[in-house]
Every structure is written in C-alpha cells, then in structure tokens.
Amino acid sequence: MNIAVTPPRIADHPINPLFIERWSPRAFAADTVSKADLMEILEAARWAPSAINVQPWRFAWGLRGDAAFTAIEAALLPGNRVWAGQAAALVVVGSKLTRSTPEGAEVANSFHAFDAGTAWGFLALGARMKGWATHAMGGFDHAKMAEALSLPEGHALHAVVALGKEGDATQLPEALRAREVPSPRRPLAQTAGHGRFPA
Numbered sequence: 001m002n003i004a005v006t007p008p009r010i011a012d013h014p015i016n017p018l019f020i021e022r023w024s025p026r027a028f029a030a031d032t033v034s035k036a037d038l039m040e041i042l043e044a045a046r047w048a049p050s051a052i053n054v055q056p057w058r059f060a061w062g063l064r065g066d067a068a069f070t071a072i073e074a075a076l077l078p079g080n081r082v083w084a085g086q087a088a089a090l091v092v093v094g095s096k097l098t099r100s101t102p103e104g105a106e107v108a109n110s111f112h113a114f115d116a117g118t119a120w121g122f123l124a125l126g127a128r129m130k131g132w133a134t135h136a137m138g139g140f141d142h143a144k145m146a147e148a149l150s151l152p153e154g155h156a157l158h159a160v161v162a163l164g165k166e167g168d169a170t171q172l173p174e175a176l177r178a179r180e181v182p183s184p185r186r187p188l189a190q191t192a193g194h195g196r197f198p199a
C-alpha cells in the first residue's frame with residue numbers, strides 16, 4: 001500500500017504516514033507554544049542515539065515575544081527573518097566539538113554534527129506527532145548568532161528551527177506563497193543501492 005500526501009508526496013514503500021506528513025512550512029498561525037510543550041518536543045530530541053552516547057547536541061530556544069526569541073530572530077538572514085518571526089518558537093541547534101574520555105582528556109568528537117542532525121530529525125518528528133510544524137534554517141549570521149547566545153568555545157552552530165502551528169499561506173510574501181507545498185523526493189533506488197551507493 002502506498003501512502004500519499006497530496007500533492008506531491010507518495011511513499012514508494014509502506015511507512016508510517018508521519019514521515020511524509022512532516023514538511024517545512026513557512027506560514028505559521030498566531031498560536032503560541034508553552035515552555036512545557038516545547039520541553040516535550042525537545043525531550044524527543046534528547047532520546048536520539050549518538051556515538052558513545054556523548055549527546056553532543058545543544059539547543060538554545062526562545063518563545064515569540066521573549067528576549068531570546070528576538071535575539072535569535074535578529075541573527076537570521078533577511079530571507080528567513082521575513083517569515084520565521086511569526087513562529088511560536090525558535091530553537092538553535094548546535095553541538096559540542098569535543099568529548100571527555102574516561103581518563104579525563106578532552107578529544108575531538110568527529111560525530112558531533114552527524115549526531116546533532118539525528119537529534120534535529122527526532123525533534124522534527126516529535127513536534128509533528130504533537131501537531132506542530134517545524135522548519136530548519138541554515139540561513140543565519142553565525143557570528144551574530146554566536147554573540148546572541150554567548151556561545152561557549154568549542155561549540156558549532158548548525159541550524160535554527162522555527163516551530164509553530166501551520167498557518168495560512170496567503171499571509172506570506174508572494175514569492176514564498178508558491179513554494180508553500182510539501183516537496184517531493186527522488187525514488188529510493190536513486191538513494192540506496194545493494195552493496196554500493198547508486199550512481
């Protein structure tokens with residue numbers, strides 16, 4: 001049985017509809033999110049797997065209307081700021097570059113970005129399960145964001161996640177309105193190959 005979300009999402013193989021129902025809107029409704037609800041979503045991210053269970057991911061969050069949100073929003077690039085300011089929450093995803101060994105040394109953790117990406121995936125699906133939409137953004141000023149968060153040494157910034165209830169696309173600037181649909185995916189055979197990556 002194929003699972004479809006119209007348009008243009010059709011799963012080639014049977015999967016939980018959650019996976020194709022999650023998408024990244026830019027239009028958010030006026031709803032606010034409580035700290036308690038946001039913690040439930042970050043809790044999903046907390047349970048992501050990581051190399052040696054180091055859990056290198058870090059999150060900095062703000063709720064619309066508070067100073068943290070305003071500071072994070074101000075560090076977004078203009079093309080994202082134009083819509084992401086309507087989100088109920090902004091969550092910065094980063095990671096710690098090193099891990100502590102049992103001997104007490106601090107060594108590079110080459111999996112920090114991979115694991116932070118896994119945590120973002122859990123966050124996005126956890127949010128969707130609770131009826132919230134998310135939209136990740138790589139478009140932000142890293143220096144400005146680092147300053148806004150008082151980012152400690154030895155940490156990387158990856159993305160900012162806008163979270164909110166899906167809104168009405170007509171509120172978006174015209175150029176973004178046409179893009180406000182769930183995107184398709186290439187066929188699985190072009191992504192996964194038996195014994196080798198597909199050409």
Ligand SMILES: Cc1cc2nc3c(=O)[nH]c(=O)nc-3n(C[C@H](O)[C@H](O)[C@H](O)COP(=O)(O)O)c2cc1C
Binds near residue numbers: 022023080136159183
């Ligand atoms: C790391 C990352 C960075 C992204 N950066 C931006 C961004 O700066 N602005 C934006 O509008 N969308 C951004 N996106 C959203 C992607 O374009 C979107 O997730 C992708 O097209 C797939 O669509 P879907 O999430 O609706 O399935 C980003 C997504 C990821 C995962």
